[in-house]
Amino acid sequence: MPRRLLKLQNVLFHLMPDSEFSKMGFQKSDFISLCKSMMDLDFSHQLRDIRCKVLVVCGEKDRVNRSASLQLAELIPDAEFITILGAGHEVNIDCPSKLGEKLDSFFE
Structure with missing residues (x-):
């Protein structure tokens, strides 16, 4: 996914309620941190x-x-x-x- 879309996705994650992340078994802050770390990966x-x-x-x-x-x-x-x-x-x-x-x- 292009970096700009990942940035937009992370902005949207910040706006989502914590409950949406807990449904997936994540803490909101951990999920956002994980997604942010993936922006610089290039294999x-x-x-x-x-x-x-x-x-x-x-x-x-x-x-x-x-x-x-x-x-x-x-x-x-x-x-x-x-x-x-x-x-x-x-x-x-x-x-x-x-x-x-x-x-x-x-x-x-």
Whole structure:
């Protein structure tokens, strides 16, 4: 995800009530700190070293992460990119059956 979007996301996290974070099992301050620390991570130069089959999955409605997912799939030598129709960011929650079918066929 581009750095500017991560900054915007962190601003929005500051505005959210603590209760939203506790539902996920986090303290709000810890979650914000974790997200902030991820802004400076860049492993892109190491992606070409991955030597296993990789499936990059993106939900059809996850417009924010689509370009990053496509870029990831391009940088990993044996990666395949797929879109799960009808899913947003949480593909496993939005469309678990569709995801399961794709995983089954990928690992055959």
